[in-house]
Amino acid sequence: MSAQMSIASPEEPHSAPTLSAVAKLAGVSSITVSRVVRLPDLVAPETRGRVEAAMRELGYVPNQLAVALARARTRSIGVLVPTIANSIFADTVQGLSDELEPLGYAVILAQSRYDAAREYHMLSALLSRRPEAIIMVGSPATEDGARLLRRAGIPVAETWDLPEAPIDAVAGFDNYEAGVAVARHLVGQGRSSLAFIGGDDPRATRRWNGFNDTAQALGAKAPRRLVLDRNASGSVVALAELPGVDAVFAANDAHAIGFMSGLRKAGLLRDGPAGEQTVAVVGLGDLEMGRLIAPSLSTIRVNGDAIGRTAAKLILAREGPRHIDLGFELVLRDSG
Amino acid sequence: MSAQMSIASPEEPHSAPTLSAVAKLAGVSSITVSRVVRLPDLVAPETRGRVEAAMRELGYVPNQLAVALARARTRSIGVLVPTIANSIFADTVQGLSDELEPLGYAVILAQSRYDAAREYHMLSALLSRRPEAIIMVGSPATEDGARLLRRAGIPVAETWDLPEAPIDAVAGFDNYEAGVAVARHLVGQGRSSLAFIGGDDPRATRRWNGFNDTAQALGAKAPRRLVLDRNASGSVVALAELPGVDAVFAANDAHAIGFMSGLRKAGLLRDGPAGEQTVAVVGLGDLEMGRLIAPSLSTIRVNGDAIGRTAAKLILAREGPRHIDLGFELVLRDSG
DNA sequence: ATTGGCGATGTTAACGTTGTCATTTGCCAT
DNA sequence: ATGGCAAATGACAACGTTAACATCGCCAAT
Known part of the structure; x- marks a missing residue:
């Protein structure tokens, strides 16, 4: 049947x-x-x-389809994220959705999976449903994608970054400066052999650049960069590839926690405060978990929920500033 | 401007x-x-x-709206989850979206926030966009909601549970049996003063029932049940409310990890295996984090991604079984 | 007794597509 | 020559709504 x-x-x-x-x-x-x-x-x-x-x-x-066609208002907004599972972006989706749903907007969700071709495809699929605005994490990976958005003639919010030439609205923070802050802190703590672990997407790369430039400028050895696939557990074994390193900046908290788990197995984790750690670890995102584990995780705190809400407000606003830097905060705990 | x-x-x-x-x-x-x-x-x-x-x-x-109107096919599916951030449901959304997007379906996402009125409202908003199917976590909280879905005349998948009188398709597992399995394990380990912490949504309640019934049947003291709000950090202080308890089943891993953090502060956590813990802790969901922390978290493993993919396949299938029990697995690690 | 206006309802065209049925052309077989 | 057919293209209604403009009573004001 x-x-x-x-x-x-x-x-x-x-x-x-x-x-x-x-x-x-x-x-x-x-x-x-x-x-x-x-x-x-x-x-x-x-x-x-x-x-x-x-x-x-x-x-x-x-039938909202017929309504939308007749009034030329779909009351829907397209949301494009790299991925939603196990990810800091879920907060952003929740935030913008909390802001938009009470206003009667539907959220059409698409994932790019960090793939430029898929991103372009999903962007175009999104646009074909005539959303009244697009909110995306990051910026279009290709100029074709950007052109698509510009031609659509609708508000567009790029988030989680501060692009140099934004399409329209921006709600993010300076990823380069986040790298700078971590490098400064770590070198200031007397660490000299630094490493960066994480992906190689644009935002992670920006973090790496700030981290690398600053570490070297402050006289540390040239940091190593370890590019991991999206699978956080990969970071557990990262330790093996980083002999002699005494400080690590992980592009996100999941990687940081995975790496710490490797350190624990190697017997390199202390219960004491940052200064006592053999290898300092700093993450990014401020997942709640990071606060709860031992040693607690130092991290760059980023408010994903606020990014989503701000993006939602920006695409709805007819006036006012269109570029908002939500900033970040270096939160020091026991891991580094 | x-x-x-x-x-x-x-x-x-x-x-x-x-x-x-x-x-x-x-x-x-x-x-x-x-x-x-x-x-x-x-x-x-x-x-x-x-x-x-x-x-x-x-x-x-x-313009897909016009196409949809002309052909009476929207190529969209509505997805209703309690919440998407910090949650095991993100995996499910990712899974179903990975299954559906390549086929040209758009995912319209809505959150109920565990609120019956909001659920009804979002259900009706979803339906007004004429999705070709609805996938939801759990079952409608009200008979009104269920009626809405039945009258819509489209495939409906209820997930993360095995409702007694499903509307249409089901992809989930037996939450009651999950509680049974944990109680059995804990009592078998010699624990006698059990407690359950978590929400009071239908699925958590089903877990509690299985846990409670079994614990008592096996001769343990009547377990205590501590209902927490959705904020996982609340579980950190749960310890204070559970004097004398020697085993805890948390309705999800986030609660479990939060509770363990409380145990740690109280000096009640050992590095050794399950048997040595003063208070045993078992979670549900098998978050990757749980594997990485120390002591590693025992948990009921549930494959959220598979639930999403299965639900997607079910709503697309014209024939074959419509009720799929994906099961669960008790994974024993160091916490209990 | 007209007229003006308002409250309540209806008619028609439009939104951007697609399904169904023409129509036009050219070419081939008879 | 001539019917027949296929290839290429088009006209028109329909999908379920809404905007814009009618219409119809009815009562108050002149």
């Missing part, structure tokens, strides 16, 4: 009831039904009652 | 180009342009070339 059949009502192979079906049942014209939904005050109480009864009886739910 | 103006092209206050705009530029009728997009073989190569050039020049992107 097909899915369709197994849930069809006993009556007919119904499709969703329309405005005019309700109208017929209530003995009025469709426009009157439409008015009962949108402008009830224009309809006489007696009529309205009849129409409302008919709607209830049929289980009428307005 | 408004957002709209700041990104408008220098030419005109353009809205997106339509089929007939392309047609005009290429000197053909709109139906021919439509065919170039959908059935290129039906149009002469010379004409096709001209149309393609026109599409490129205008940056034409088909």
Whole structure:
């Protein structure tokens, strides 16, 4: 038995009831039904009652597609993230969705999986549904993608970064400066053999650049950079590839915690404060977990929820600043 | 300067180009342009070339809303989750989205925030966009919500649970049995003063029931149940409320890790294996973090990604089984 | 008794596509 | 020559709504 059949009502192979079906049942014209939904005050109480009864009886739910076509307003926004699972971006999606859903907007979610071709494809798929705005993590990987967004003529928010030539709105922080801050802290603590572990996406690379430039400028040895795939557990074994290193900046907290787990196995983790660690570790993101584990994780705190909410506000705003730097904060705990 | 103006092209206050705009530029009728997009073989190569050039020049992107209205196929699916941030459900969303996006489906995401009224509202908002199917975590909290889904006449997948009277398809596991398994293990280990910490949503409650019933049946003291709000850090202080307890089942890994952090502060955590712990802790979900921390977290492993993928396959399938129990696995590590 | 206005309802066209059915052309077999 | 057919293209209605403009009573003001 097909899915369709197994849930069809006993009556007919119904499709969703329309405005005019309700109208017929209530003995009025469709426009009157439409008015009962949108402008009830224009309809006489007696009529309205009849129409409302008919709607209830049929289980009428307005067809937003038709509404969108007729009014040229879809009340939907496209959201493009690299990935949503196990990720700091989930907070951002939650934040923007909390901001947008009460306003009646639907969130259409797409993932690029850090792949330029897929990104372009999803961008174009998103746009074909005529969202009223696009919010994305990062910036388009290709000029083609950027052109697509510019031509769409809708508000666009790029997040989690501060692009030099943004398409429209921006809600992020300076990834380069985050790297600078960590390098400064680590070198200031007397560490001299630094390493960076993480992905090689644009934002991670920006962090690396700030980290690398600053470490060298402050007289540390040239830091090593270890590019890991997206699988956080890979970072557990990263230790083997980094002999002699005494401080690590991980591009995100998941990598940092994975790396610390490697340190623990190697017997290189102390319960004491930062200064006592054989290998200092600093993450990025401030996952709650980082606060709870021992030793607690030092990290660059970034408010993903605020980024999402801010992006949502920016695409809705008709005026005011369009580029917002949410900043970050170096939170020092026991790991480094 | 408004957002709209700041990104408008220098030419005109353009809205997106339509089929007939392309047609005009290429000197053909709109139906021919439509065919170039959908059935290129039906149009002469010379004409096709001209149309393609026109599409490129205008940056034409088909309007899926109009397509959906004309063909009565939206190629979108509605996804309703309690919350997406910091949550085991992100894996499920990723899984189903990975399955659906390549097929051209758009994922419309909505959050209920564990609120029955909001769930009903989002369900109805989702339905108003005429998705071809709905995938939700759990089951509708109200009969009204269930009725909405039944009347919609589309495939519906309920996940993360095995409802007794499902609306249509199911991809989940037996939450009651999960509680049973943990209680059995803990009592078998000689623990006698058990407690359960977590939320009071239907799935957590089912876990509690299995846990409670079994613990008592096996002769342990009646377990205590501590209902926490959704904020995992609340579980850090849970210890204070559970004097004398020697084993805890947390409804999810985040709570478990938070609770362990409380144990650590109280000096009640050992580095050794399960049997040595003063207070045993078992979580649910098998977050990667749980594997990495010390002591490593024992947990009920649930494959959120597989749940999402299975749900996606179920709503697409025209035949075959509609209720799939993905099961769970008790993974014993050092925490209990 | 007209007229003006308002409250309540209806008619029509449009939104951007696609399905269904023409129509036009050229070419081949008879 | 002539019917027949296929290849290429087009006209028109339909999808379910809404905007803009009618229409119809009815009552108050003249």
